[in-house]
Amino acid sequence: MVLISAMPQLAQQVGASRVVAGRKIPHPCGDPTLPPELDFKVRGEIVGMALKALEENVTDPKIFVPISTN
Amino acid sequence: MRLELATFPVSQVTLDGSTRLEGRNLHVSREELSKLITADVRLSHAEVDVVEPGESVRVVHFCDAIEPRIKVQGPGECYPGLTGSVETVGAGCTHRLAGVSVALSAEYPVKGSGVGAAHEAVLEMSGPGAVSPLSQTINLVLSVKFASGFGQTEYHEALRAAGFKVARHLAQLTLDKEAEHVQLFELAPASGLPKVVYIHQLLTHVSLPVPYLFWYGRAITDWMPFWAHPNELLDGALLPNALGAYAAKPSSWEHVNHPVVQRLYEQHGKSLDFLGVIVHRTRFETFEEKQLSANQAAKLAQLMGAQGAIITWIGAGNAFIEGMLTAQALERMGIKTVFMTYEHGGKEGTESPLMFSVPEADAIVSLGSLDRRITLPPVDRAVGDMTLSIDREAGPERVSASGELKLDWFLPVASGLDHWGAGTQICTAY
Numbered sequence: 134m135v136l137i138s139a140m141p142q143l144a145q146q147v148g149a150s151r152v153v154a155g156r157k158i159p160h161p162c163g164d165p166t167l168p169p170e171l172d173f174k175v176r177g178e179i180v181g182m183a184l185k186a187l188e189e190n191v192t193d194p195k196i197f198v199p200i201s202t203n
Numbered sequence: 204m205r206l207e208l209a210t211f212p213v214s215q216v217t218l219d220g221s222t223r224l225e226g227r228n229l230h231v232s233r234e235e236l237s238k239l240i241t242a243d244v245r246l247s248h249a250e251v252d253v254v255e256p257g258e259s260v261r262v263v264h265f266c267d268a269i270e271p272r273i274k275v276q277g278p279g280e281c282y283p284g285l286t287g288s289v290e291t292v293g294a295g296c297t298h299r300l301a302g303v304s305v306a307l308s309a310e311y312p313v314k315g316s317g318v319g320a321a322h323e324a325v326l327e328m329s330g331p332g333a334v335s336p337l338s339q340t341i342n343l344v345l346s347v348k349f350a351s352g353f354g355q356t357e358y359h360e361a362l363r364a365a366g367f368k369v370a371r372h373l374a375q376l377t378l379d380k381e382a383e384h385v386q387l388f389e390l391a392p393a394s395g396l397p398k399v400v401y402i403h404q405l406l407t408h409v410s411l412p413v414p415y416l417f418w419y420g421r422a423i424t425d426w427m428p429f430w431a432h433p434n435e436l437l438d439g440a441l442l443p444n445a446l447g448a449y450a451a452k453p454s455s456w457e458h459v460n461h462p463v464v465q466r467l468y469e470q471h472g473k474s475l476d477f478l479g480v481i482v483h484r485t486r487f488e489t490f491e492e493k494q495l496s497a498n499q500a501a502k503l504a505q506l507m508g509a510q511g512a513i514i515t516w517i518g519a520g521n522a523f524i525e526g527m528l529t530a531q532a533l534e535r536m537g538i539k540t541v542f543m544t545y546e547h548g549g550k551e552g553t554e555s556p557l558m559f560s561v562p563e564a565d566a567i568v569s570l571g572s573l574d575r576r577i578t579l580p581p582v583d584r585a586v587g588d589m590t591l592s593i594d595r596e597a598g599p600e601r602v603s604a605s606g607e608l609k610l611d612w613f614l615p616v617a618s619g620l621d622h623w624g625a626g627t628q629i630c631t632a633y
Contacts, residue, residue: 140490140524143559157488158521 135183135197137161145194151186154198155179175199205389206434207296209275209382213303216253216341224376229303231343236369240345245361247350252586254306254328254342259583262326262344263591263604265617267445268304268337268456269366272297273374274438281374282439282455284420285367293434298377304456305370306342307445308587309362311355319411321355322447323593325579325608326617332579334626335618337456345369346587356412363445366455388434388468393476400478400509401463402500402533403431404516404526405441406451406486415452416484417442425492428483428500430507433464441482450573450619451519457618462625463515463543478507483529485522493525501532509533512540517622519573519614520558527561534563545570545620570621577616579608 135151138144139161144152155161156175163176182199189195214227222232233251240249254260272281277295280288311321326342327333347365349358407415407423414422419440431441439459448454464480471477483500487493504512512533516526526542533540542564546556552572585604592601593608593615602608613619618626 139488140559142490143524146559159488 135186137179137183141196145196148194150191150194151189152194152196153179153183153186154196204293204432204434205387206277206293206437208386208388208437209296209298209377210301210384210386211298211377211380212301212383213341216303216343218251218253222372222376224380229300229373229376231373236345236372239368239372240347240365243361243365245350245353245357246347246365248348249365250346252344252346254326254344254586256328256339256341258328259330260328261579261582261585261605262306262308262328262342263323263585263587264308264310264346265324265326265448265587266307266309266362267366267443267448268306268326268342268454269370270304270456270459271300271370271374272439272459273371273377275378279438281371282367282442284417284440285364289419289421291435292438292440293432297438298374298382300374300377303341303343304337304454305366305373306337306344307347307362307366308344309347309349309358310588310591311358311446312349312351318408319413320446320596322449322452323591323595323615324447324449324617325591325615326448327579327582330580330582331577332616332619334616334621336460336625337454337617340456343369343373344586354412359413359445366445388437390433390477390479391472393472396472396474396476397510398476398478398508399467399511399513400481400504400507401433401467402428402481402483402504402512402514402529403463404483404485404514404522404529406516406518406522407484408486409488413444413446415444417444418482423484425487426484427496428481428503430503431480431482433468433477433480436461436464436480448617450614450616451517453517453618453622457623457625460625462623463513467513475511478509483525485516485525486518487525490524494528497525497528497532500529501536501538504533504538505536509538512538513543514540515543515623517620523557524559527559527564530564531561534565539566540564541566541568543568543570543622543624545622546572547574548572549574550576568624570624571626573613573620575613577610577613577619579610579616581605581607
């Protein structure tokens with residue numbers, strides 16, 4: 134299981150096994166303030182990181198940060 | 204900054220021919236107030252009713268309640284910013300009518316959705332839902348209908364202005380009269396006592412047509428924490444909107460009768476040194492912004508020399524994170540912190556009470572629960588409307604305003620969340 138959340142610390146605290154850091158609470162999987170092509174790139178990075186996280190074995194809740202998300 | 208607050212208690216409100224104050228009896232002319240309100244073309248009709256504590260009555264479409272206050276000496280005006288003046292308030296002399304409020308009831312025709320929408324709220328004057336301090340005051344209810352052809356922002360502006368206009372009109376009745384008692388509010392030096400700051404967290408949003416919060420009439424958006432003199436709060440510098448005074452939005456009356464501010468003032472110079480208030484806007488949308496605002500609030504507290512802090516918060520979830528992060532930041536600086544919060548816990552009280560926690564938050568005052576169901580029994584009469592819809596987004600069905608209301612949680616009940624410890628709800632461990 135992987136959870137994309139804008140509040141990764143909170144997701145980690147409730148015990149989600151794999152947490153991907155999303156953008157903002159109203160739009161975790163992208164950034165509508167960006168031009169469409171850049172938003173698409175961000176969305177790809179977040180979902181890509183989620184798929185990558187699924188491939189990893191974890192023992193404790195772990196936060197994965199998409200490369201360009203900050 | 205020295206404020207004299209002169210109190211004129213009201214124990215009876217009588218609707219009759221002319222508006223006047225005779226001792227503790229406030230006489231109100233329906234026609235006069237109605238005319239004042241409908242002078243604004245955006246408001247087509249206004250009814251005036253009186254509801255009293257203990258009465259079997261429900262106010263529906265409850266939007267806000269205002270305590271009549273007026274500045275009689277000193278700079279600025281009460282509830283500043285509404286009519287343009289942003290002169291700093293909190294000094295001089297303010298008159299207030301106590302035990303009475305001007306309550307607003309109106310149903311916004313614009314059916315919005317999400318965080319910017321108007322919320323249905325009911326104010327109960329008796330029974331299990333009478334948990335508000337306004338269930339203990341006589342409320343002069345203005346039931347207002349909107350004229351057609353305007354939008355939500357205009358309706359809101361008109362309704363809110365009407366409420367404050369009526370409140371001011373009533374407060375003016377005290378001008379030539381002598382107050383029953385006068386309280387002095389001043390943060391005089393109190394050296395040697397523990398220095399305590401109050402961190403007043405309030406949620407709002409970055410950009411909404413109608414802001415959640417106003418500071419001197421200006422919309423608080425993504426502001427970082429700032430310092431406020433408690434007297435500014437007593438003069439109404441910090442106010443909510445009038446889009447529905449549901450459980451997550453204390454009314455204007457509650458803002459100027461703030462129990463934490465009152466209690467800290469009472470103890471100032473006796474058991475503590477009250478340093479003032481840090482107003483902390485919350486509900487940021489990224490963790491980093493939440494952390495930043497928490498750090499900034501703690502930094503201000505440290506610069507003020509605080510040894511202790513009380514945090515309260517408002518909201519239903521999101522803004523809770525700032526509360527916890529602020530408690531953590533303060534404790535790490537060595538500032539002892541008490542966090543006041545309601546609990547979740549689910550319908551049976553068996554689920555996790557807090558959605559997020561930090562180990563540093565080791566002193567928490569519980570203010571009751573949001574999640575429990577509540578049934579409001581039928582009432583003899585409803586004021587504001589014949590019918591209502593608790594959740595307007597759920598569909599067009601409406602129920603009788605005076606009938607039994609089975610609520611899934613406390614959110615639609617005025618002051619259903621006791622954010623500041625004003626109400627009567629308690630938690631029991633058993």
